[in-house]
Amino acid sequence: MGKAIILRYSEIHLKGNNRNFFESLLIENVKNALSKYAFDFKKTYGRYVISNYDQSQEESIIDKLTKVFGLHSISPAFVVDNDLDKITEAALQLGVTEGTFKVECNRADKTFPMKSFEVAAEIGGRLLSKYHKLVVDIHNPQQIVNIDMRENKKSFVFIKNIPAAGGLPVGCSGKGLLLLSGGIDSPVAGYMMAKRGMKISSIHFHSYPFTSDQAREKVMTLAKELTDYTGKMDVYVVPFTDIQIKIHEECPEEFMITIMRRFMMRISQKIAQKIGAGALITGESLGQVASQTLESINTTNSVATMPVFRPLIGFDKMDIIEISHKIGTYQTSILPYEDCCTVFLPKHPVTKPKLHIIERAEQKLNIDELIEQAIENIELVQL
Numbered sequence: 001m002g003k004a005i006i007l008r009y010s011e012i013h014l015k016g017n018n019r020n021f022f023e024s025l026l027i028e029n030v031k032n033a034l035s036k037y038a039f040d041f042k043k044t045y046g047r048y049v050i051s052n053y054d055q056s057q058e059e060s061i062i063d064k065l066t067k068v069f070g071l072h073s074i075s076p077a078f079v080v081d082n083d084l085d086k087i088t089e090a091a092l093q094l095g096v097t098e099g100t101f102k103v104e105c106n107r108a109d110k111t112f113p114m115k116s117f118e119v120a121a122e123i124g125g126r127l128l129s130k131y132h133k134l135v136v137d138i139h140n141p142q143q144i145v146n147i148d149m150r151e152n153k154k155s156f157v158f159i160k161n162i163p164a165a166g167g168l169p170v171g172c173s174g175k176g177l178l179l180l181s182g183g184i185d186s187p188v189a190g191y192m193m194a195k196r197g198m199k200i201s202s203i204h205f206h207s208y209p210f211t212s213d214q215a216r217e218k219v220m221t222l223a224k225e226l227t228d229y230t231g232k233m234d235v236y237v238v239p240f241t242d243i244q245i246k247i248h249e250e251c252p253e254e255f256m257i258t259i260m261r262r263f264m265m266r267i268s269q270k271i272a273q274k275i276g277a278g279a280l281i282t283g284e285s286l287g288q289v290a291s292q293t294l295e296s297i298n299t300t301n302s303v304a305t306m307p308v309f310r311p312l313i314g315f316d317k318m319d320i321i322e323i324s325h326k327i328g329t330y331q332t333s334i335l336p337y338e339d340c341c342t343v344f345l346p347k348h349p350v351t352k353p354k355l356h357i358i359e360r361a362e363q364k365l366n367i368d369e370l371i372e373q374a375i376e377n378i379e380l381v382q383l
C-alpha cells in the first residue's frame, strides 16, 4: 500500500493575477524545506502531493512542512486503487477502532459505479462489523475517515488533518531587516513578519569584548532556529563597542540607551538599503521598558525614513513568551548571556526623551564617521 502526504494551501491568497507568483514561491519554499529528503512532488487538483519518500522519515518531513508559511493543513494518507476492498484495507489501518466516527467520501472518479454517500456507508459498515466499540455519529464524530477517490483511479485514505503554519509564502511580501538581539522578543517579531510573507535578513549589534563569544553564538542559534520558518538567512554582525564607548564618554548617562538605539536604527537602515530590504523589524512592545515608551519609540524612529515594523507592539510579554515556546526559540532566548544593551546600562534611563535634547546631546559625536567605521567592519554570516 502506497503512502503520500497531502498539502493544502489557502485558495484565498492564491486567487487573481498573482496566483502563479504565489504558487511558484510556495512550491519553491516547500522543496527548500525538504532539501534533505528524497521525494516526488506533484501538484494535483488544487493541492500538492508528496510521495516516494522514506517512510521512516514521514514524521520529520511533516514537522518541516508544518513550518512552511502558506500551507494550511497536511494529511498523511494511504494511496490505494479505487476499489472497495483496497479502500477497506487502508481504512482498517487508520487506527479507528473505538469511539464515534463517520466516513466522508469525495468521488472525483465519476466512472466508479457507486455514489460517494454509498461508498461512505459501505466502508463505515465494514469498519463497524470489524470493530464493535465503534459508533457512527454523523454530526459530531470524534474521528473522520476520509476517502478521496481521484480521477486517476487512485484513492487517498486518511484520518489526520494537521494544521500547518498558515500565513503567506515567504518572499511574496518583499524583504525586511530584523534587528535581532539575544532576547525573547525579536525572534518572535521576525517569525511574525515571515508569516506575512517577508523574506528576512537579520542584523545584530555586539559589544565584544564586553559581551562574550557565547552571547554571539546564542544569537546565531536563534537565527538558525528561525530559518525553519524563514528559509536561508543572512545575518549581519555589527561591532558596536566603539560607538558605545564614544556615547558613554561624550553624552549624558541617562541618554545612553536612546542614543544607542538611534545608532542601531541608522546603521540598520543603511544595511537595509544596501541589501534591498524595504523595512526594518524590531521586537518592541509598547511600554515594556523605558526604551519602549511612546516618547522613546518616537525619538528612535525619527532617524529612520523607511517603515519600521513592530509586530509585537500591542502584545503582552506573556503572549510573546507563548509564541516563542511555540516556535522553539524560548529556551535559547533565556540563556543567561548578556546583550550589548546591558553593558552600559544607565542607572536611571530617561523614559520620556525629548527629541531636541537628544539631538543636541548627539552633536558631540561624529555620527557619520562612527557609522562608517562600524559598517566597514560588519561581518556577514549566511545561515
Ligand code: ATP
Pocket (backbone or CB within 6 Å): 178, 179, 180, 181, 182, 183, 184, 185, 186, 187, 203, 204, 205, 206, 264, 281, 282, 283, 284, 288, 289, 291, 292, 339, 340, 341
Ligand atoms: P528582545 O527580547 O528582542 O531583546 P527587549 O525586550 O530586550 O527585546 P530591548 O532590549 O529594548 O527590548 O530591544 C528592543 C528591540 O531592539 C529588540 O527587540 C531588537 O529588535 C532591537 N535590539 C536590541 N538589542 C539589539 C542588538 N544587540 N542587536 C540587534 N537588535 C537589537
Ligand code: MG
Pocket (backbone or CB within 6 Å): 181, 182, 183, 184, 339, 341
Ligand atoms: Mg533585549
